[in-house]
Amino acid sequence: MFTGFDFDVIARSLPYLSQGMLFSLGLTVLSMIGGIVLGTVLALMRLAPFRVLHLPASGYVNLLRSTPLILVIFWFYFLVPLAMKRLSGDAYATGIGPFYSALIAFTLFEAAYYCEIIRAGIQSVPRGQVHAAFALGLTYGQAMRRVILPQAFRNMVPILLTQGIILFQDTSLVYVVGLTDFMGAASKIAQRDGRLVEMYLFAALIYFILCFLASYVVKRLQLRYSVGR
Amino acid sequence: MIAIKNVSKWYGEFKVLAGCTTQIEKGEVVVVCGPSGSGKSTLIKCVNGLEPFQEGEILVDGISVGGRKTDLPKLRSRVGMVFQHFELFPHMKVLENLTLAQVKVLGRTPEAAIEKGLRLLERVDLSAHKDKFPGNLSGGQQQRVAIARALCMDPIAMLFDEPTSALDPEMINEVLDVMVELAQEGMTMMVVTHEMGFARKVAHRVIFMDSGRIVEDAPKEEFFGTPRSERAQLFLSKILQH
Ligand SMILES: Nc1ncnc2c1ncn2[C@@H]1O[C@H](COP(=O)(O)OP(=O)(O)O)[C@@H](O)[C@H]1O
Ligand SMILES: [Mg+2]
Numbered sequence: 001m002f003t004g005f006d007f008d009v010i011a012r013s014l015p016y017l018s019q020g021m022l023f024s025l026g027l028t029v030l031s032m033i034g035g036i037v038l039g040t041v042l043a044l045m046r047l048a049p050f051r052v053l054h055l056p057a058s059g060y061v062n063l064l065r066s067t068p069l070i071l072v073i074f075w076f077y078f079l080v081p082l083a084m085k086r087l088s089g090d091a092y093a094t095g096i097g098p099f100y101s102a103l104i105a106f107t108l109f110e111a112a113y114y115c116e117i118i119r120a121g122i123q124s125v126p127r128g129q130v131h132a133a134f135a136l137g138l139t140y141g142q143a144m145r146r147v148i149l150p151q152a153f154r155n156m157v158p159i160l161l162t163q164g165i166i167l168f169q170d171t172s173l174v175y176v177v178g179l180t181d182f183m184g185a186a187s188k189i190a191q192r193d194g195r196l197v198e199m200y201l202f203a204a205l206i207y208f209i210l211c212f213l214a215s216y217v218v219k220r221l222q223l224r225y226s227v228g229r
Numbered sequence: 230m231i232a233i234k235n236v237s238k239w240y241g242e243f244k245v246l247a248g249c250t251t252q253i254e255k256g257e258v259v260v261v262c263g264p265s266g267s268g269k270s271t272l273i274k275c276v277n278g279l280e281p282f283q284e285g286e287i288l289v290d291g292i293s294v295g296g297r298k299t300d301l302p303k304l305r306s307r308v309g310m311v312f313q314h315f316e317l318f319p320h321m322k323v324l325e326n327l328t329l330a331q332v333k334v335l336g337r338t339p340e341a342a343i344e345k346g347l348r349l350l351e352r353v354d355l356s357a358h359k360d361k362f363p364g365n366l367s368g369g370q371q372q373r374v375a376i377a378r379a380l381c382m383d384p385i386a387m388l389f390d391e392p393t394s395a396l397d398p399e400m401i402n403e404v405l406d407v408m409v410e411l412a413q414e415g416m417t418m419m420v421v422t423h424e425m426g427f428a429r430k431v432a433h434r435v436i437f438m439d440s441g442r443i444v445e446d447a448p449k450e451e452f453f454g455t456p457r458s459e460r461a462q463l464f465l466s467k468i469l470q471h
């Protein structure tokens with residue numbers, strides 16, 4: 001069936017492809033961590049009773065959730081270096097490098113989504129728990145750190161990971177700004193060797209396998225957590 | 230010890246508490262009863278500032294709960310509270326539930342906190358369960374742990390909000406026994422409950438609430454003799470039937 005195709009191209013370019021995969025995974029993991037940290041801060045701001053805190057946070061979340069990811073990537077890739085040149089007055093300032101612009105773009109973008117997940121997670125912890133923590137004399141910060149957030153995150157593990165899987169797929173978008181993530185590597189080889197079908201099939205297969213496995217793990221976790229409670 | 234002066238509270242338009250006034254002396258045990266929705270939980274939560282109120286004043290050991298300069302966490306750490314649904318922290322083992330606030334709020338060393346925790350677990354007869362998670366205990370056991378957790382803070386007064394109404398009938402007594410013992414030792418207690426047996430045994434006064442008002446506030450003998458208000462009479466006759 002596949003006569004005329006050259007699947008050997010995959011074997012030959014495996015080192016290059018794995019480098020791309022490392023980039024994708026690194027970008028995913030780091031922006032997930034960054035996104036969760038920033039998302040937690042945003043969630044706490046959105047839940048705060050003070051306008052000065054929740055208005056900016058809501059504005060931020062709504063703005064980023066109604067912006068296509070690709071636009072955010074473009075902003076950071078093209079606008080930040082420009083801004084840096086303007087600000088530093090150095091015509092040769094190149095900004096912060098492609099990996100970091102991508103990382104920042106993804107972190108800022110994902111934080112908006114994580115914020116909403118975490119906010120729902122915090123609200124899913126019964127109010128009585130907050131009361132019990134306060135009644136013992138814990139401060140707001142202590143109650144959050146010791147009592148509310150641990151329970152919220154435990155409930156949220158599956159959905160946070162699911163969002164991580166989506167994020168992993170989305171990192172493939174960085175190839176549009178010429179970065180060599182897994183998708184970028186595959187597409188460069190595809191163009192170079194004229195092996196589009198082979199490379200894109202291979203890329204699809206790899207994304208499918210990884211995401212399928214990760215989803216399976218999430219499902220197992222979900223089961224475990226729902227039994228444990 | 231606890232002085233509630235003309236306290237009113239609104240949820241939007243709805244008046245939950247209407248000019249509540251009462252006082253609880255040191256060592257006094259006061260039972261609060263009344264129909265569901267009459268504002269009992271709200272009132273008791275106002276006492277340690279878990280619910281804000283718009284009018285009036287509450288003093289605990291001379292400190293104004295609603296005061297702008299009041300260190301609420303500090304004040305709350307001196308008043309123990311027990312909830313209807315126990316509210317143990319499900320992600321911590323029993324002993325950790327007892328030590329968390331001792332260490333974080335009172336600044337005790339972990340060793341001292343553990344020692345105190347173990348002593349109080351012993352007191353509620355649950356030492357064997359110190360390393361379990363609350364989810365693995367029965368309701369009665371969880372509520373006893375919750376009482377021990379509050380006592381770990383060496384409170385000057387204890388607030389109970391329907392501590393036995395979420396329990397299976399056969400577990401009510403194990404919790405009431407702990408509370409009776411506490412009362413007999415002279416703990417200052419404000420107890421929202423419909424357990425009139427408990428009230429008869431250890432209460433000094435009984436407060437009856439209806440629609441956010443303190444309708445009756447009388448010494449126990451008087452209350453069980455002839456409540457003055459018709460509402461209280463009706464209520465008593467209903468719950469005493471059970
Ligand atoms: N967060 C809230 N928002 C609005 N109404 C509330 C809230 N909490 C309680 N209420 C209302 O206040 C009234 C008194 O409630 P509560 O103090 O819990 O009564 P009780 O403990 O006597 O059953 C009830 O009618 C209840 O519906
Ligand atoms: Mg109630």
